[in-house]
Amino acid sequence: MAQSKPELLVIEDDKGLQKQLKWSLDEYHVVLAEGKDSALAELRRFQPKVVTLDLGLPPDPANASAGLELLSEILNLSPSSKVIVVTGNDEREVAMKAIELGAYDYYHKPILPDELKLIINRAFELANLEEESRIYRRNENMRFHGIVATSPKMLAACQKIEKVAPTDLNVMLEGDSGTGKEVLGRAVHSLSKRSEGSFVYLNCAAIPENLLETELFGYEASGFSEEGASSKGKIEEANDGTLYLDEVEMMTMSLQTKLMRALNDGRVERVGSREALPINLRLICSANGDLEQYVSEGKFREDLFYKLNEINIQIPPLAERDGDVVLIARTMLSKFNKQFGRNIRSFTKDAVQAMEAYSWPGNVRELENKIKSAVVMSEGTQITAEDLQLEEAQLREMPLNLRQVREAAETRAIQRAIVLADGNISQAAKLLGLTRPTLYSLMDKYSIHS
Template identity: 50%
Template sequence: MNKPEDKPILLIVEDDRGLQNQLRWHFDQYETVFAETRDDASTAVRKHEPAVIIQDLGLPPDPDGTAEGFKCVQEILRISPTTKIIVMTGKTDQEHAIAAIGMGAYDYYQKPVDPDSLDLIVQRAFHIHHLEQENRRLQTQRQQPLEGLLTNDPAMLKICRTLEKIAPANVTCCLLGESGTGKEVMARAIHQLSPRSDQRFVAINCAAVPENLIESELFGYEKGAFTGAAKQTLGKIETANSGTLFLDEIGDMPHNLQAKLLRFLQERVIERVGGRTEISVDVRVICATNKNLKDMVAAGSFREDLYYRISEITIDIPPLRQRDGDKVLLARHFKRQFAKEHEQVITDFTTDAIAAIEAYEWPGNVREMENKIKRAVIMADSKMINCDDLGLCQEAELSLNLRQVRNDAEKAAITRALCMTDNNISTAAKLLGITRPTFYDLIKKHDITITST
C-alpha cells in the first residue's frame, strides 16, 4: 500500500462531521484533508497545494446561505488558480452551483451525496488537472529553449542555438540590441551553459557608474590609493575570477579607460588602482550594448582595437516588435507570473487587449511589456485584462473581426444621417437609400435612441 504522502491530496471543505467521516472512508485512495471554514480552507490550500477540492457552498458563519461559500471559491482560486473545485449544493440550489462555476469552479454536485457518482467527478478533476499541468510543462519546454528566455520567433530560436554552441568555448562575445531586449538574460544563459556555471556571474553596467569611479569598480584599489580608500578592495574583474564577467552598456565606457580594458582582455592581467603588482585573472567576458559600435569607431569615440577584441562573436538581438508571435506569448507569461505574485484571479486578455498588444510597437521592448502587464494585473477589475488596464487604448487599432467593423460603420452612418436630418426618420432613410421599416430595424438593432421631430 502506498504511503499517505504518496497519495494525491484531496481537500474537503465541509462542516458536517458525519459527512466528513463518510467521505474520508470512501476516498481512502487519496490523502484527505478537511477544513470547516473559509479561513481553514485558505490555510490548507497554502500548506498542501491540493489539485482537487470538494467544497460545500454552505459554510459557517452562514451555513444556510451561499455568500461565505462564494467567497471561499474566490479566495481559493486567487491563491491557486489551477486548482479544481467541485462545489456541493442542495437539490434546489443548481443556480448557485452554476454561479460558482462562473467564478471559476470546475464542476458541481448536488446532495444527498452518492459517493460513487462523486468519485467519478473527482477522478476526472484529478485527470484534467494532471493533463493541464503536463501541457504547461510541455509548453514551457517548447517555448523556453534557454533558462529565462521565452520565445517562438524563428530568429530568436536560431540565436538560442548559437548561444548553446558558443557557451562551452572561452570566447569573448558581444550582444547587440535595443534596451530591454534581454541582453543580460542571454548573458546569464551563456554562463549557465558553460563549464563555469558553478562559479560567479558578475555584472556591471558601465553607463550606471560615474566616470571617476568605474576604473576602481572594475579593477579594484589598494589601501590609500585615494582619499577614502581605507582598505584594499577587489574590483568586479577579480571578483568574477573563474566565472563570467558581464560588461553591460560597454559603449558607454570612458575612452581613457578603454586602453586598460583592452590590455586586460589581451593579457588577462590587471593592476589595482594604486598598485604595482600584476594579478592574473581567469574570467569569461561577455559584453553588451544598445549603441552602434561601428559608428562609434568611425566617429573616434570607441577604440577600433577594443571593438575587434570584444567582437570575437557578435550576436544581434531583434527588438520585440520584430519577433513573430512573441508579444502575446510574453504577455501571457507575465500575466501568469504577476497574477500569482499579487494573488489575482486573471484568466486571460480580452480580444481588444490582444489586438492592442499586437499592434503596439513596444519601444521599451520586453522590459516595457513586463511593466505594463504588471500594471494591468493590479488594475484589472475582472478576470479578463482589457485595453484600459494595459493603458494601450490609443494603440488598439487592430481589428480582425469583419462583422464588428461592419456593425460599427453601420451604426456610425445611421447616427450621422439622423444628425444631418435633425432626427427626421423619413429623410434619414432616403439619405441612406433604405426604406423606413428597414431604418427602424437598424435603429432597434443598434439600440439607438432618437427623439421624433
C-alpha cells in the same frame, strides 16, 4: 458557466446502437458518424481525443476493409486520438490487425455500455496525460533560461547562445534597450564551463566616469587612500567566471586601453598598486548604440571592439518576434497574479489584438510594466485593452511584393493560432480552417516550431 463535455466521436452505422451509446455515454459530448465522409468531417471539426470505430462499415462489413482503411485515415489526420475499434466476436484477427495499425484498444460485440465506458474512460485518461506531457515539453522548449520565445528570430538567437556558451569566446549582444540582453547574458554563463563561478554585472553608464575605473579594476588602500580598506574590482570578482559589461560604449578611451591591456596580459592591477594579479574570465558585452559606428568615429578602440566581439548575437525587438507578445504576456500575468495576490484569468480578445498591434518601442521591459500595472489596477477577471493603457496602435509597414505579403501573413496567422490554442496543433488547425497535415506542412515551410 458549466464546463463543456469532452467530445467522443462514435462511428457506427446501426441506428439502434447510435441511440443506445448516446444515451449511455451522456457524460461525453457524443458526436455520431455513420460512414467515412461524415467521420472525417466530424474528426476535423471536433478533434476528439477518443474515437469508437465499428470496423464493420459498408460497403464491405464482412471483412472490415472499409473500417481498417478509415482507421488509418483517422490516425493520419489525428495521431494523438485514441481509437477504440468495435468488432464481432469472431473477428479477433481483424482486431489484432487494427492494433497493429495503431488502434488504442478493441471491444467485441455485443456492446455492454458499462464495459465499453470503462475502456473509453481509460482512453481519455491516457489522452489527457499525453496532452499534459506535450504541453509541459512545449513550455520547457519555449522557456530558455528566463526567455519565453516561439518566434523564429528569437529561437535562432537562443540556439546561437546554446552553441557558443560551452566555448570560452567573448560575446557581444546587440539589441535595443529592453530586449532582454542581460537575461541572455546570464544564459550564456549558466550554460558555460564557468557556471560554478561568479556572474558579475556592471553597467558602465550607471557609474560616474571618475569612479568607473576603480569600480572595474578595484583599488589598493595604501596607494589610493590613506583611510579605508582595499577593494576588489569587478574584474577580480569575475575571476574564473563571467563579467558582463553593459553599455560598454560609455568607457573612456583611457579606460578602454587599460582594459585591453588587462585582457591581453591576463593580469589586472588595482588602482594605486603595482602588483599585477592573474585573471581568467569571460566577457559578455552589450551596447545601446552601434559600436562599429563608435569605432569608425574614433570613440572606441578597434582592437578592443574585435576582442569583445568574437561572437555577435543579434537580439530582435519585440515588434519583430511574431507570436511572442501574447505568450510573454501570459507568463507575466501568472507571475504578477502570484506577486500581488490577484486571480485574473486571462486577456480579453480586444486586449490580445491591442498587444499584437502595438509596436512596443520599450520592448519586453515596456510589456512587463504594462502587464504589472494592469494586474494591479484591473477590476475584472480579465485584462482588457483599456487596462493596458496602450497608446494608439502603430501599424507595421508591410512589403509590397505579393508573395512576401502572403508569406508574412501566413506566418503571423499560424504563430498567432498556435499561441491562442496554447500549442494544441489540432485546435490551431481548427482556428485556421486547415487540416492538421496541412498545418504541419506550412509549419515546416516557414520553420515554425510548436
